[in-house]
Each structure stands twice: as C-alpha cells, then as structure tokens.
Amino acid sequence: MEPFVKQVKEGQPALFTIASWMDQYEELTAGFTSRHGGVSEAPYSALNCGLHVLDKPEHVIRNRELLAEAVGQPFDAFTYAEQVHGNEVTIVSLQEKGIGRTSRESAIQAKDGFITKEKGIVLCAQFADCVPLFFYDPVQHVVGLSHAGWKGTVLNISMATISLMTHTFGSQPKDIRAAIGPSIGVCCYEVDDTVATRVYAVLEEMSAAPDEQLTVIRGKENGKYMLNLQELNRKLLVQAGIMSSHIEVTQLCTSCRSDDFFSHRKEGGSTGRMVAWIGLR
Template sequence: MEPFQEVTSEQDGQPVLFYIESWMNSFPNLTAGFTSRLGGVSEKPFASFNCGLHVNDLSDLVVTNRQRLAETLEMPFDAFTYAEQVHGNEIAVITREDQGKGRASRADAIQSRDGFVTNEKELVLCALFADCVPLFFYDPVLEVAGLAHAGWKGTVLDVAGKTVQAMMVQFGSKPEHIRAAIGPSIGICCYEVDEKVAEPVEKVLTDMNAAPEIKQKVLQAKENQKYMLNLQELNRNFIVKAGILSSNIEVTELCTSCRTDLFFSHRRENGTTGRMAGWIAMRRNLQNKQNES
C-alpha cells in the first residue's frame, strides 16, 4: 500500500498534501508528510504551491504558501524550521533555539545541512525537494524525529545513515525502534545518469557488499552508455545498513518526474520549477487532519 496518502481539503485555496498515513494513525502526536504543487499562490513557472525561497519566485508568495501549510496542519508558523541544503551529509540537531529559522528568509536559515533530528515537541522540521529523495525517521519509544534530503550526492555520502546515527548518539534511539519512510522523488523510470554519477554509486554498492540482485535493482546500464538509477532503493539499503528493520521501512511508489500534475520536478521541468516541502513534527493532542478529511 502506498504510504503517502493524498488528502485534499474541502476548502478552496488549501494545499493538497500527502500524509504518511500509517504513522499518523499509529502515533496520534505525530504529523509527517509531503506537500504537492497544488493549492498555493505562486505563479508560473512556480505554480502554485512552491515552498522554496531559493528558486527566484517572489518571496512574499512563498511565505504565503508556507503559512498556508502551517494553517492546514494547525501548527503555528513560527514552529516551522528550514535550512539551506547543500547536497551533503551534515546533520543538524535542532533545539528550541533553532525553532522558526529560515521560515520567512534564507538569511536566518540553518546553514549547510541536509539532515535534521530533534526531540522537541511543537517544532516542525522542514526540507525542500523537487526530485531528490525525502527521508523521514521516527522513534516512537523516545519520541525523536528526523528528516533528510538525499540527492545522489547526499545518498552516496550516506546522509540516511548519518541521520540515524545522530538519533542514536544525541538521543539514545535504538535502530530497531526507528521507523523510516522514503517519500515522493524521481524514480528509476525517469532518472537517467551518466558515468560521473554511476561510478560513485557502484563504489558504495561494492563497499556495502550489495548482492548482485540489489546492484541490478539500483543501477541498470543502457545501450547509450547511460544508466537508470533507483535512488529510493539505494537509500533503502543505506537505511537497512544503519540497523533499521526492513519491516519498519515504507517506500513510496510516487515518481515526481512522472507526476508533474502533482509535483515539481527539477529534471522534467529543465531546472525551472518550484519545490515541495517534507515535514515532520511531534505535538501533544494532535488532531489527526487525515482522519478528519
């Protein structure tokens, strides 16, 4: 079953969101999911629910979209926390002092980080995507949340494993307790890469002693000396390597490049497009919006 379930508000002008349904059903204090490109105020080529301040959209429109997300999730806008992502594997431990950074301006965003972990309640971790892989983590025992942005560079640098490690070191999480979800991103159906990308992918697969069938599932050679890359599957293997049980990992079937009716795609739209936001937050007495819709 697809873990990211679309929820459309009955109110005009509200964003279309994708919730991690099973998590939110199991853990009423949790909200986690992924925005679509629908239900915002941005104009072409960023129409309409662009959440990225770095793509030359009008900042006032982006902030309005971000405020709409906060309103839809029934959480205060000053709880939403953003970073300047750099396709790396550095992890930020988000404290109460970091709350709200980057929500309305890039100048005060958390700098040069692609993974985020926190045990703070009423604080929303956010990351931005338009083909790269969103990685969600939740430890329901100690109530620790994590979120990571994994492009191909961050993936081969094991941003997934680094995020899990930060949850373990900073908060004492045990891998066997952690849930992971891999969100909408470009799929192997659409992600053609050259040798520059394929070579480091092949190296990490060799380093992790991946079985031949796993290698074939992750990277498939083409006759034109290009390759089709399954970043979702590669991240899943890194998550397993970090100690998370396969039964605790959920993987989307949604491809951002195939579904530009729902999502922005950097690859499909030639680099001029908006960004979706992935979010995760813990709160007390959370009203489960997905059940109300």
C-alpha cells in the first residue's frame, strides 16, 4: 500500500501525508507537498516552496504560509535550511524554531539532515527529485528529516541521522520508524560512470551480492546506468539497524508524476520545489 496518501481539501494545497503514521501517532505530523494549490506562476506553478529558484519571494512565502495553514500548525513553527547535498546533520532547538521560513539568509546553513525532540517545531527540507527520508522514534519522541540526493546517499546521510538520534536522545534503531518519500524512480533516473562508480563502492562496502546490486543499479547499452536511489536508501537504513518492517517506501516517482510533483530532471532544471515536513504537535 502506498504510504504517502494524497489529501485534497477545497481551498487548500494538495498534500501527501504519511497517513498510517499520523493515524497511529497523534503527536505526529509528516508529509510531502505537491505542486498544486499555491500562488506561484509558471514555470513554478503553483505551490513552489523554494526561495532559491527564480520565483518571486513573496509568492514562495505565501505558499509556505498556505502549507502551514493546511498542516494546521503555526507558520512560525516551520523551520528551513540551506541544503548542500552533503551528509551533515544538526539538532534543531527551540532557539532555531521558525528560522529560514521567510529568507535564505536566516535559514540553517549547509545542512541536509535535521532532528529534534522539541514539540512545536516542524522540520522542513526541499526537493525536486532527491529522496526525502523521514524518521520517527515513538519511544523517545524524536523526529528527523534528511535530504538524500545521490551524493548524500553515498555519503550515508541516513546513518548520520540515526547516529545523531541515538547519541543525542537515546533512540534505539530497532524503535525508529523510517519512510522514503516521493522522488525520482529507477524508471527515470539515468546516471553516468561518475555516479555509478560511487554507488558500486557503497554496494561493495555493504557486501551486496550481484543480484542485490541489480535491485539498485543496472547498466544500459548506451553506457549509462539506471539507478534506484530509493532502494539504495532502504538498504542503508536496514544496515543502520532499522527493521525492514519499520520502513515505508513510496512508489511515487516525481518524474513520472510531474502532474503532481516538480521534477528538476524532467523539467530541465527550471521548476519549483516541494517540501517534506515532520514535527511533533
């Protein structure tokens, strides 16, 4: 069953929520935006939430306000960062609550993963094909969110996030729930030798058998490769100690489903950004 369930309410942005998590855990809000229900104009129409593209800042801020209204949390709870395709993870404190929501300069700088135990903070990360990784520990009441493009994935940002949850808040990997959100799928993600070499190195470090490697990456006749970044992240989560039964994996490809999502690759780089969010009410 698809874990990211589309929610459409009249007059609000269309959102994809992790419905099973939110049904089971009342304290949690978590999901992923669509491209529908905002005020931005083409090519960022309509719910672009990225201030770093060439959209009008006032449109982006209004879209972010609309997201907060639809989620049912105060706008000043939504906390943003400037992502750099790395594997550095930071703890978000109450002092940082709400930074970055109206300007890039005020955002958390040069980080791609975020964790918090504080209620009333909504962690946000931006996407347009890369893999959103959601983390929730219902025992220690900790949430996390990571941005995993191919660089962050081969740098194992999932392990970095889980390690920080463990060392800072006492989370146990066996208790953590993880979800892999809408992102470009193996159906559409063609990569070159530079990326493939890094991916094969990770698979070798994992001692992945040849048939396991084929679930992640396959060569093509044109010398390129088709990469399943979602499956590679799933394997890394399992390697980090997350139980397979505690991992939700989307079937939604942002490139195939450009009717619902922005896709940097499919739209030639001129497009908007979705937001993944997670927080404790």
